[in-house]
Amino acid sequence: MAAETTHLNKEITAIRRADGESRTLAASLPRLVLEARRIAANVIHGLHGRRRAGAGESFWQYRRFVSGEPSQNVDWRRSARDDHLYVREQEWEAAHTVWLWPDRSPSMAFASKGARDSKLERGLIVTFALAELLVAGGERVGIPGLMNPTASRSVIDKMAQAMLHDDADRASLPPSFVPSALAEIVVLSDFWSPIAEIKTILAGLSASGAHGTLVQVVDPAEESFPYSGRVEFVEPEGFGEITAGRAESWAEDYVTRVALHRDQIRTETNKLDWLFSTHTTSRSAAELLLFLHGGMMVSKTSVGNVSVKAGRSA
């Protein structure tokens, strides 16, 4: 219970810091660059045509007037050209929903001695900043199981509030839910869960055809394994512990094992045409933010396999 409280306190601190930092980050991102990319990519976010008639502003098609419709729908200018009545239909435009999942499990609170931020902080910063950016661009942003999609300008506050008042267990991976097919999912986690769990969750999330991005946020220590001597390693979420006699001799094996784990995740995401990347907290948060942004753009417009390189993704 004490550990639980400690973790919650840590989380609250992290949220507070992330709140401030994410705003700074979002503000400091070069808007113009984003703008330019938006134009180049045709559509990034904001209102997206759905290739079908509906509520919108741009012309989609004329169709025959069906009796029973309100007469005010008739496009009289077009109808005057021949003998039929036509209805002018606009393309249905709807805002994109982006589900963000910042992992807030105890394992994310890990920060090695040299790291500036814990993984939790980094994840929250990027989540908040991304949310701010997306909302500014007109998207709706939500956190599965915690906050319904919203386009409110004060999305960071809302998210922060929601998290602060969340009394559920801190799960590593997002709860299984069914996003709409066109939704975008961004999962920021350390993904140290067994590959089977990850596979299950991924299968659930992608079942509806939603596209997503997995970002593995890791600490530098988790990359390089800078331990030596006799060390007892403890899993923060209570999944056991192991004692290394000479930790330095484990480093090589560990690095190989991590690479294998990532390969497995990557295989899975490639199968689903999702994106997978890793981010080390020693690197800039802006880098990750740009990558996520770019990743969403690409996923919108691309056909087939696109590889985006950012951060330490390989």
Place this chain on the structure above:
Amino acid sequence: MIAGLPLSFAEPLLLLGLLSLPVLWWLLRVMPPRPRRVEFPPTRLLFDIAPREETPSRTPWWLTALRLLAATLVILAAAGPVWNPQTGLAGKTMPLLILLDDGWSSASSWDARVRAADELIANADSDRRGVAIVPLSEPARDVTIMPAGAARVALRQLAPKPFAVERIETVPAIERFLKATGDCEVVWLSDGVDTGRGPEFIEALGKTIGDRTLTVFEGGTSSPLALVAAENAAAKMTVKVLRTDTGLAAGVVRAIDAKGSPIGEARYAFTPQSPEAEASFDLPVELRNDIARLEIAGERSAGAVQLLDKRWRRRAIGIASGATSDTAQPLLAPIFYLTRALGPFADVRLGDRGVAPQQAITQFLDQKLPMIALADVGTLSPEIRERLNAWIEQGGVLVRFAGPRLAQADDDLVPVKLRRGGRSLGGSLTWEKPQHLAAFAADGPFAGLAVPKDVTVNRQVLAEPDAVLATKSWASLEDGTPLVTGEHRGKGMVSLFHVSADMRWSDLPLSGTFVEMLRRIVDMSGYTSNPGAGVATQSNAETVAPLHILDGFGVFGPPPATAKPLSADFRDRATPDHPPGFYGPAEGPLAVNALAAADRIAPLDISPLKARRASYTNAEPRDLRGILLSASLALFLIDAIIVALLGGGLAALLRRRAAPAALALALALTAMMAVPSQLHADGAESRDDFALKAVSQTRLAYVVTGNADVDSIVKAGLSGLTLFLAQRTALEAGDPVGIDPAHDELAFFPLIYWPIVPGAAKPPQDAINHIDAYMKQGGTVLFDTRDAVESAPGENGASQTPGMQALRDILSSLDVPELEPVPREHVLTKTFYLLRDFPGRFVNGQTWVETLPREDEEETAAQRPARGGDGVSPIIITSNDLAGAWAIRPDGQPMLPLTPGEPKQREFAFRAGVNIVMYTLTGNYKADQVHAPALIERLGQ
């Protein structure tokens, strides 16, 4: 007590705890050190990594050994170890006989000996045994068994004796005691030094004791050192330091005067295995004569003290010879033999060179010398005789040697009445053989000297037979005639050698006996002839009473009741009756030492004795618990540090801090090294460059005026001249150099061209000084005012131009020689080209050089086509702007037009420049060269 080690335990049973060590070993091996706990999110991945090695789960063996050692120390500490425990004895009921060495050699370790005896007595007391103490220095003392309390009191009353103890003399007393007592246990507290009859004593003791228990205490203390054979040699005072233990290596001998104030210190160092070392005091003889006591610093014993009396003082002895002073063969002169014979123990003074013997004697008397030797000095003037007599009355010692002159003379400064003329032995007209030395008078100063067999006497002066002749003769020949006679007069003494001091009459001066005889006589002379200081008059029979006596520790004290007076010529080592110290009057005491000069000490060999050996415990019993516990604590600390290291704590610390720290350190070091070297480099390098440039080639130099126009013209001009020189002469000079006379070194340049710029500031005094020095050292400065064209017509016109004014200003502070216009025959006009004048851009300027020495004869002047001074004129002054005429543009065309512009003017200007340069380089060589034909003609070629 553990065999071989002075170590015992208070609670030996606790040592059984050591048996638990193997169990501890096993436990320590099994229990791994506690790991460092680290939260690590990807731990689940680590589960997949097969644990490859788990060695650290078992402690490294050396760490275990460390901990075991610490545990052992704790157990040992608990058992209460004691270093140097109380010595126990074997017997339980028998009385205890303690033999105690108490000679001077026991003094340095006396405390240890007394402590050991105290312990023995205490043990005997607890066993209720009687104790008998026998100090080996007192053979007469009765040996009785005392209760322990009385024995302790008796022990307290003992003190080391200041003389060497013959232990064997006590053996009868011991024997008597043993016979009376029967069974008893014997302990000998030895000092381990054999001062003479050690082996005899060992043998006798072994026989006396028989099969009784004997314990010999030996070693464990510092072995004694001794001083012997102090000698006041010609250049230094030397003294020998003796040791028995080869371990003691070096130390200091102190010299102290009669009042107890230190005079000097000398170091000694034993060479390995050598039993003796020498310390020498390198002091002036006056100071050395003041030394009354030598002692080894830090050594408390009478043997480590050497007392010196007047016999160790070096006397000043005047020697006068009646032989002619033109000593063509100095090695045969009497003075030579006397000097060599007296040199080792006295300071010989000779009369000033070329001084008659009488004057020399006067000098000696004025110097108040205590002893004068006269070699074959004949007649003395009455005044000198009187003075000599008075001097002898006051304590002077006069030694005379016979010779042809003495044989003819007649005076009263001889101890016996002499017969006229000498006697020669072994000659063709005599029947007697050369005589050998027979004997030394037993009551004379030479008593005890060995009679040499090889000394022969060919000639001697004879004494008138007399009733007292026999008492006066100190040495006689085989036929009974005296060889040396002597007599006391007043406080002084007159002595006569009836042979000469050289080899003509006998070969006595060649023998060592001669030296010894002289030494004896010198010993009798006072230190100075000041009234009261001399004690030479003491007759042999006189005895002297003890004055200050050394105790066993080498400290002066009042004489004990047992100290007896001794005869004034006592030369032996100290005895119980005559303990070491000063005897006689306070102003000239006689020194008696514990050891004679020839005494040596040796370690005592007790191996023939069947005895238990014991060592003096040099220290108090010492509880070792504290040391052991601290050591184990230190080991535990080390263990903690090692565990921390193994846990990786320090590694992490180092990894994080090391890189920036090392970087900072490296930066700081680099900065420190770089900064000063940069600062240094500038000045030195540019100066070196300048020097290198200047000396690698001959270069013309000019003074940079600061006026750019002038400087460029001058530079071009000198370049032109350099080119011209290279074309016409053998001189291929380098590019001209502009210099600043205030800062640059001028000595590299044969000629400095100094263009005068009117109105320019006068050069600083530094520059003037440099130029002055340069001119004095043989350099030539060519001043060019460059304004001949501006000079007003008239007698003084040339000296009124602004350039001349500026030049005069500069020269006002220079030491300029007298000047004159270049005379027609001046060598400057002939050094390379034959010139009449020295045109430049202008032709009407006058050229001035140092005035040549005036010719005395008109005709010579007419004959000599060239004259040059001794050196090169240090200064040449012109106003013709030579550099302007020489100046050429880079394309080879002249830079400036000439005035008036005659066709050959520029050529002549260059020639003038060549002559000037050649003049500065070759000096007046050309002036001599013009004589070459005449010289060659004179040589007849």
